[in-house]
Every structure is written in C-alpha cells, then in structure tokens.
Amino acid sequence: MARDPIKHLEAQHRYLTKNRExxxxxxxxxxxxxxxxxxxxENRQKDLDYGRRYRETHKEIRAAAKKAWRLANPEKVVAYYHAYRAGHLDETRISQRKYFVEHRQEIYKKQAAWMLRKKSINTMRHDPDTVYRVVSRAVSSGxxxxxxxxxxxxxxxxxxxxxLLLEHVGARMKDYVTGYNREYDTFKTLSLDAPMGGTDxxxxxxLEAPAPYEPEDDEDDDMVMLRGGQSLWR
Structure with a gap:
C-alpha cells in the first residue's frame, strides 16, 4: 500500500516539533x-543545486537573519571589515575609486546635506538663543x-x-503643528464615554443628573410632557 505523502509530512512535522532538541x-x-x-x-553538483534553490526561495528569510546577526554582533562585523580591508588594501582602494567616479554627484549631495545638518546642530549647541528666535518667529503667534x-x-x-535644518524651519512649521494636533487630538470632538487621561x-x-421635573397644578399638561414631566392628558 502506497504511503500518503501528506500524512507522512504531517507526521514528520509533529515529530520534529516534539523532539526538536x-x-x-x-x-x-x-x-x-x-x-x-x-x-x-560525493554529490557536489546536487549540493550546489540545492543551495542555489534554497537561496532563491528564501531570500527574505536569509536577509532578515543576516540583519539580525549584524545587529547582535556589531563588534564582529567591524572586525571582519577591518581584517578584509587590511588583507585587500589595493582592491578596496580600486573599488572605492570606481564607486566615487560612478556616483560623484550623489556623494556630493550627501556631503552637502551632512554639512547643513552639522551646521544646524552646532548652531543649536553654541548659540541656542538665535535658534530659538528663528523658530519662534516661524511659529504662528495665533x-x-x-x-x-x-x-x-x-x-x-x-x-x-x-x-530639521535651520533653512527649513519656516517651510516645515506646518508639519510640526499637524503632528501636535494628531498627537494630542486638538480641535476634535471629545467623546463623553472616553476615559480621561491617566484615569478610568x-x-x-x-455630569450631574438633572432633577426630575415636578409640574404644578395649574400648568398645561402638554407643556409638562414636552418639558420631561408626565402629562395627565389622555
């Protein structure tokens, strides 16, 4: 009797799950x-084919695993690159020079952006009053x-x-106002059933419950009913 492949795989999965260690x-x-x-x-070609198929079908899993390993082992990553550069100095220089020639404009743009960020940070550190004055003038006083x-x-x-660069303070002021409104729910309708911040x-x-309405004897029955009392009118 032929063995059912699906049941066989399910049995293997159960066994591996139960006896993983x-x-x-x-x-x-x-x-x-x-x-x-x-x-x-003895089966080098089969092994190479299997490895190639696995890499092609598990790209995302392998990339996530590599990223997790690099984040967990930053010292090993740095040591590896230092050792590689020391052993391949000429190749590294040629590769860097080639990359610079092919991506010259991109590198210049990144360097210019870095210089602007550095300038803004240094100004904030050494002259905070000027930065505060610039930002305060950009934010609406209304x-x-x-x-x-x-x-x-x-x-x-x-x-x-x-x-945030000092050159972009005026242009991006609305973004920070919008972010404040989204974070604190400003200018929006509040629900009476929603819990208050920090409490249940x-x-x-x-709100105090209204007192029951007690009509007088000489009042009109229909008006009493409209005001919430009980009308004697039938």
Missing part, C-alpha cells in the same frame, strides 16, 4: 557531520500659548537631533 543534537554530532561532509564531496510652546520645543529638539473616569461621570 533531540534532532538538533543528532545533526550536530561528529558522526552526522562526517556523514554530511562525505555526501557533499496659536494657543500651550500649543505654541510645545511646537517650538519639538522643532528645537528636531534641530538638535539633525532632523469618564467625562460623562462628571
């Missing part, structure tokens, strides 16, 4: 390594005081971090 230990044993090495030597102060503070921090208390809980 045991399987890994068996694969890492000296006997398994020697057997795998021997098979690769905004509420508390809102204007927060927008100015955000822009000053952006200048210090190099995210709702706004509707602060």
């Amino acid at each position: 045991k399987v890994l230990a068996r694969k890492r044993s000296p006997e398994a390594r020697e057997k795998k090495k021997k098979w690769r030597a 905004l509420p005081r508390f809102m204007r102060d927060d927008v100015i503070a955000s822009m000053l921090l952006a200048v210090l971090e190099g995210k 208390l709702r706004r509707i809980d602060l």
